[in-house]
Amino acid sequence: MPFKHHSARRHHIEKMTFGVTNWPEYEAGLRRRGSLTLWLTPDALSGWQAPRRKTRGGQHRYSDLAIETALTLGFVFGLRLRHAEGLLASVLQLMGLGLAVPDHTTLSRRARTWQSPRKRPDRQISTDGPLHVLVDSTGLQVYGAGRWLEEKHGVRSRRGWRKLHMALDADSGEIIAHTLTDQGTGDVSQVEPLLDQIGDPIGQFTADGAYDGKPIYDAVIDHSAAAAIVIPPRTNAVEAIDDRPPGQRDQHIAAISRAGRMKWQVSNGYGKRSLIETAIGRYKSIIGRRLRARSLSGQQTEVAIGCAVLNRMLDCARPKSVRRRTATA
Structure with missing residues (x-):
């Protein structure tokens, strides 16, 4: 990861600062998030x-x-x-x-039987262009004493935690796909269900090293043949030995061997993956780190509505930040 590179000497590097260019609109949007104003259209009433x-x-x-x-x-x-x-x-x-x-x-x-619209409506491709999709997962606690009760008193508890798998639009910050599984489900197995919820073509697919492997490349290419896949290969990864032209993964391995992992990350825009970590942090700080429902179906409804709430809040207030230039002597 970039923040681990030369960590012993990073205190000499000046910290980047950012400024919000649309502060009046953003501040007004933050106030609208707490508004109790509610509209019910005639269609909703009927x-x-x-x-x-x-x-x-x-x-x-x-x-x-x-x-x-x-x-x-x-x-x-x-x-x-x-x-x-x-x-x-x-x-x-x-x-x-x-x-x-x-x-x-x-x-x-x-809540156990409520169904949300799973697929995002298609956009106007001529104006917006293909999506830059970021994928990651996180853990959510299940309501109850759980692990603490087991460690403190030796009581065997069946409570664990759930895995929230999320896909984010890097340009708008919108959560465009999500799934909730048990703690034993692997991240790789949920890539196809996430892609099935995305109706727009993908221009770039970015994920961390946990998603490295041929099945992910095949699933993304099946969805959007022209998609660029940016996943860091494992440190011991080697190029495929066959007569076929090198694929995207082989090209990444060769580029890292030539120029190093840091330059590969910069040239491929891998740093944008931090946006989905920010979205996960926003979910846990606003919606919560713990699931309230007891059943898996109810928890899936809870996550679906939570993601819709975050998207609605993002529509109310979205900051436009730019990096501030530092004066050089």
Whole structure:
């Protein structure tokens, strides 16, 4: 990693500073994030009640839109289900709307079956261009005592943690794909599910060394044949010995052998991978490091709405920062 290079002498290097060029707009957007202003369109009002189904079984009272609205308010303001129920009821009362509010038991039960739109709508390729996709994963704790109880009292606990796999648009900072798995699922196995959620062509795919391997290259090329793949090879990686033209991985190995890993990172823009680490930190600081739901399906709904909340906050306020030039003598 770049920050580990010559770590013993890095204190002599002047720290980079950045300035926000759109501070008035960014500050106003930050205030809008805490606004309680709520709009309900006529379509939302008419779709608040669940449509009557013709199959056998019980009839839902609330639509998925109503469940999503209550859960979203809870995530935005860090509320439990009972508190989110009370907040939504008070807001609808202030708006003069006689809509029934789903109770916390209904929210907990319906969260296990709620489905989010998995695929991102296609953009105008002529104006925006292909995506630069960043991929990484992180761990989220499961609600409960868990590991501490096991270490302190020797009580065997089945609670562990979950893995959040995330794909980020490097240009806009938007979370464009995500999956949630158990702690034993490998990162490589979730690349294809993430790519399946991306409808736009990929111009560059960047990930860390944990994703190095032929299956990842094949999956990205199958999605977008012209994609540039930037994954640092392992330190003991060697070029393939065959008569075929060298692939992207072989070209990376050869470039690192010639110029070194640091120059390879700079020339390929590998430093942008820090943006997804920032997005993961934003998720944990705003949404939380711990999952509240008890079932995996409920936790997947929790993560889906959490990512949608972060994207909505990013639309409200997005800073434009530039590096400040330091004066030289």
